[in-house]
Amino acid sequence: MDEHIAEAVGRPDLIRLDDGLVCLRFETMKVVSALAAVRHLLETGVVRRGDTLLDSSSGIYAYALALACHRYGMRCHIVGSTTVDHVLRTQLAVLGAHLEQMGPSDDLKLDQKRRVERxxxxxxxxxxxxxxRQYHDDIHYLGYRAVAERVGRETGTDSLTVVGGVGSGASTGALARYLRERSPGVRLVGVQPFGSVTFSSEHVADPEIIIAGIGSSIPFANVTHTLYDTIHWVAFDAALAGSIDLLRRHAVFAGLSTGAGYLAARWERDRAPGGTVLFIAADTGHRYADSVFARHREAPRVEDLAPRTVTTVDDLALPWSRMDWNRSPAPATAAVR
Incomplete structure (x- = not known):
């Protein structure tokens, strides 16, 4: 029996959607990393109960850290993106977390920069x-070891490919690192929005995508570029198509980054029959009800979409591009100084 709701919320579901296609579905993924990180800090004496934990967030991590602080008797202070919605603001307030939210901004890169400065x-x-320091401290890898062990037990690691939004680098990076301890051949496919510096797509603009969830306008130390075999850059319209198809075909109601990951995972599965492709569904689709799911009639068929294969980031183009990264080091623009 769980001792706190955070433990139940953080436990993912493994769902086999089709031959060779598995969904690792979280209600709120970053609860896994926040719980393990706070527990480790307490156990090692870095913090004590009653201390204040501080971080910046575009939404999911704010809720995760608030739950972890509630679980372990800590105070929580969040500098939130302008994208934090009313439902989350209300939850944070009732949980006792203090939220400072950035004012409205048409430039989400500026929003991220302002949060860091604050x-x-x-x-x-x-x-x-x-x-x-969710973006820079690999303490946030710790919570994914148990997830990786479960994935290994239930899916096996032979011919396994993991697909997920790169974001802060902790979830996909940790899963690959822990899975490769038992099977070095596990492939890792990262999903990025256009406009993110992490894998050098900042020169390609997609005005509709919310960059803060799976990409970044600033370098993140938790992204270990040498873990990634392939990168998919997915624009809003293509990610929307993925989210709609995932709900319509498999009844999985998940967010926009999941739609992008599902699209990439289908493509990778179809290129390598006989293996298993697992993609991460980081959160539910509720906060995308109006911006994505209400537009379901606009969604193109996923069968009609295909990535542009590129060999250099100079050739990236909307709505979807794919490149073999081959576990290369970080590009100069993404290196943390």
Whole structure:
């Protein structure tokens, strides 16, 4: 029996959708990393119960850290993106988390930069606060070991490909690292929005995509580029098609990054029959009800979509591009200084 709701929320479901296609579905994925990170900090004496934990978030991590703080008796301070919606703001308030939300902005890159600057101001004002550094501290890898062990037991690791949004780098990076301890041949496919610096697509604009979830306008230290075999860049319209098809065909109601991952996973599965492709569904589709699912009649058929295969990021183009990354190091624009 679970001792706290965070443990139940963080436990993923493994769903076989089709031959060779498996969904690793979370209600809220980052609860896994937040719980393990806070527990480790307490066990190692870095923080004590009652301390304040601080971080920036576009939404999912804010809820995850608030749950972890509730579970372990900590205070929680979040500098939130302008994209944090009313439902999440209300949940955070009732959970006792303090949210500072950035004002409206048409430029989500500027929103991310402002959040980072505000974190530094708060730390100068409150040096006793502990900055969780979800983008830069590999303590956030820890929670995925148990997930990787379960994936290994239930799907096997022979001819396994893992597909997921890159984001902060912790989820896909950790799963690949732990799975490769038992099977070095496990492939890792990262999904990115256009406009993200992480794999050098900042020169290609997609005005509709919300970059903060699976990409970044600033370098992230938790992204280990040498773990990734292939990268898919997916624009809003293509990700929307994936989300709609996933719900219509398999009844899985999940967010926009999941739609992008599902699209990439179908493509990878069809190119390598006989293997297993597992894609990550990081959250449910509720916050996308209006922006994505209400537009289901606009969605093209996924069968009519195919990525543009490129050999250099200079050739990236909307709505979908794919490149063999071949476990190369970080590009200069994504290297953390």
């Amino acid at each position: 974190i530094q101001e708060i730390l100068r004002e409150h040096p006793d606060y502990h900055w969780m």
